[in-house]
Amino acid sequence: MYQAFTGGLGGIALAKHGKSRAINAENPHGEKGRGGMAASHLGPSRKGSPCLKDIEPGTVVTLAEMEGPGQINHIWITVDNKTTEADCFVLRDLVIRMYWDDEETPSVESPLGDFFCCGFGRECFVNSVPVAVVPNRGFNCYFPMPFKKKAKITLENQHANKIPAFFYQVDYCLYDELPDDIAYFHAQWRRERLTEKTKDYTILDGVKGKGHYIGTYMALTTLERYWWGEGEMKFYIDGDEEYPTICGTGTEDYFGGSWSFAKQVDGKTVEQNYNTPYLGYPYYSAHDELIHNFYHNDDCPPMRGFYRWHLQDPICFEEDLRVTIQQIGVGYRGLFERQDDVASVAYWYQTLPHAPFQPLMSKEDRWPR
DSSP states (O other): OOOOOOSSSTTTTSOOOSEEEEEETTBTTOOTTOTTOOOBTTBTTSSSOOSEEEEOTTOEEEEEEEESSEEEEEEEEEEOSOSBTTBOOHHHHEEEEEEETTOSSOSEEEEHHHHTTOOTTOOOOEEOSSEEEOSSSOEEEOOOEEESSEEEEEEEEOSSSOEEEEEEEEEEEEOSOOOTTOOEEEEEEEEESSOOTTSOEEEEEEEESSEEEEEEEEEEEOOSSSBOTTOOEEEEETTOOSSOSEEOSOHHHHTTOOGGGEEEETTEEEEOOEEOSSEEEEEEEOOOTTTSOTTSOOOSOOEEEEEEEOSSSOEEESSEEEEEEOOEEEETTEEEEOOOEEEEEEEEEEOSSOOOOOOOOOHHHHSOO
């Protein structure tokens, strides 16, 4: 009997009726009674194969493949964030994809770091309910991912160099059956290196079917002066055309903040970072520590990362969904239309089949400025 785990303590005492399994490098098929069998110089079953080694450029490896019915409950991953000083955007060069049942195109496709709310090829501390990154590139995802027939997770190395070591574990449960109306987890990454003036940035479109939108990660590189956060988040639901059903009041408002995230420090106004269960601003940097001007590294545009989880307030749709956000700022002359560099990951659940995603941007175009 399937019992969805909601992340709270209310149902934790109820008897569970699934069969717990885990896939990692030491038990790549999640087989019962076959975990940690590989031998090392310490002897049998002593960390003989804790990770995938030497993933060559251009290689696609299958991290996990399992037969259903079942549900993935937790994914943990860690990898070094660079292989050389001159080419360090590993977290943007690795692409994670997920496939449900018999589909040929992925329901999840994103650079690895951005999927875990770490854009710009940089890790950061993230402390939320469905995604946690602790304390340094320990990537955790708790979104429940049910599947009726089959689940497959792959990793593609688009980096210039091989990945010496890739550690991971996928924790899941098998069930006798799943409800007929189960919805499938989806996530899609996008980017516009320079947004079009007066045209809203599209976070998600082309969604067909019944489902609910449950989260946004945004990696914003500001390319113009003055305050950037006046753009409104819009949800076009079930046939909305010119105007959306849901329209917010500003970017900082959508991510739960206010008043420019500001506080006074030594007479200067500075933005405050924060992590909460459902919304956060975990990353800010105007530095380029590893690539250019090592000793004078304040020469790149400010980079900001945000997340917003609609776990308590999902955006429900019956037929279709489109999600956009404006690029509007304010300065001494008032509101103005901006052009910035915006990347995002949209997270949602829906029925299958889903519409194929637009082609993923090349790795060179994914790199931070």
